[in-house]
Amino acid sequence: MIYFDNAATTGVKPQGVIKAVEKALVNYSANPGRSGHFAASKTAEEVFKVREKVADFFGASGPERVCFTMNCTHSINTVLKGVLKKGDHVIVSSLEHNAVMRPLTKIGISFDVAEVSLTDDNSTVKAFKNKIKPNTRLIFCTGASNVLGKILPIKEIGELCFQKGILFAVDAAQTAGVLPVNMKEMHIDYLCVAAHKGLYAPEGIGILICEKGIGNTLIEGGTGTNSLEMYQPKNLPERIESGTINVPGIFGVSAGIDYVKKIGVDNIYKGELNLIKELYRGLIKNPNIIFYTPDPNDFSYAPLLSFNYRGYESDKTAKILSENGFATRGGLHCAPSAHRQIGTDKSGTVRVSVASFNNIKEIYQLIDFFNKKM
C-alpha cells in the first residue's frame, strides 16, 4: 500500500518518534505534576522540556502557553467555547473544517464567512476586512484548506486582527510542521495543532497554544494544583489540562519536532510540494481528471491535491485506488463549505496528500495507474 492520506494523519512515523514513545512507556510511566516522587518529577521535567520545544518551534512566548489536548478538534473547541460570549461576532473562512463550523453552530454565536480566493490573497484579506463588525471578537481560520490545499495569508490576516484589536485563532492542522508558523510574527493568539499530522506524533495528541486566556473550560477536574479549591485554576496549562496527560504522545511530539527540524520545514514543504506538482503535471493531460485548483505554486498551496475521475463518485474512485494499493481519501473531508465553493458538495473529491517519506516513484505509480489502468 502506498500511503497518500497524510492530511488525515501521517502514515509513517519516524523511528525517533517510535523510540520516544517506547521510552516514555518504559521509563516515564509516572504522572507529571501530581506526585512528588522521583519518577513523577523526572517525567514532569521531560514534559516541561517538550513545552519549551513546542513554544520555541511555534514562536510562542513561553512554555506555560503550551497545552496538550487530544487532537486539533479538541484544541479548536477549547478556543471557541472558552473565548466567545453571547453577543460576540466571529469571522471564519469559506474553507473551514467542521471542527470549527460545528462547535460554532452549536454555541449559537453570530458568524460571517469570508470567501477565500484561490488566486488572489489580497482579495481574501479584503473579504475578512469587509466582514468586520463592531462586535467582532474573533477571526478563526485554517492555515491551509484540507480539501484544496490553498494556503491562507495568515500573516496578513493576523496583521488585520492586530490593528483592529480582534483575537486571532488559527487551525494549523495542515500547516504545522509543513509551513513556517510563528505566532509572534503572525499575531496569532490561539494556535491549534494536530500533532499526529505534520509533526509525526502518534494519534491522540494535539496542541493548543494560548497567548491569551481561556474563560470557560471544556472540562474540569484534577490538575495537581490548588486541590482545596473547587474552581478550575486560571493558570495555563492547568486550566485546560484536567486529568492525566498523554505522556507517550508528548514524547512523540518532541521527537517529531526534532525530525522536522532536522530536515527543515522549508525542505519538507518544497520536497512534498514538488511531488504534488509532479502529480498535477502527470494528470493534467488526462481528459478524465477534473481538477479544482490551479497548478499548485510555492507558498500558495499545501502539499495535497483534490480531483475527481470523470463519471465516478469520489468515494468510488478512492475505493478503486485502495483495491489497487493506493491509500487516498474520497468524500467531503469534513469540510462541506470548501466543497460548496468548488461545487463538489454532492460528489466530494479524491484527495492525495503526501508527507516527507513519500517519493517520486510512488507518484509515478499513481500517475501510471490513472493514465494506463483506470
Add this chain to the structure above:
Amino acid sequence: MKRYIITTGSVTYAIKGRDLLRRKGYRARVEKVTATAQNSGCGYSIILEDDDIITAEKILRNAGIKIQSISDY
C-alpha cells in the same frame, strides 16, 4: 544562607522559575507542596537557597511567573 519556599502552584511555573533563577546564578530546586489548611492544597514550589529573596522574586514576577506565596523554608 536562608532558604525560602516560593509557591507557584503548577509544576510548569515551578520548573520555569527554577530554570530562570539557576540561569541567574541562584541555587533553586522544585518540590511538591505539602497540602495544609494554610494553603489551597496540592501544588509545586521553588525552594530558593539564597538570602536575596527580593531580587529573586522580582526576577520571577518580571518573567510572568505566578507566585502564590513566599515563606521561610
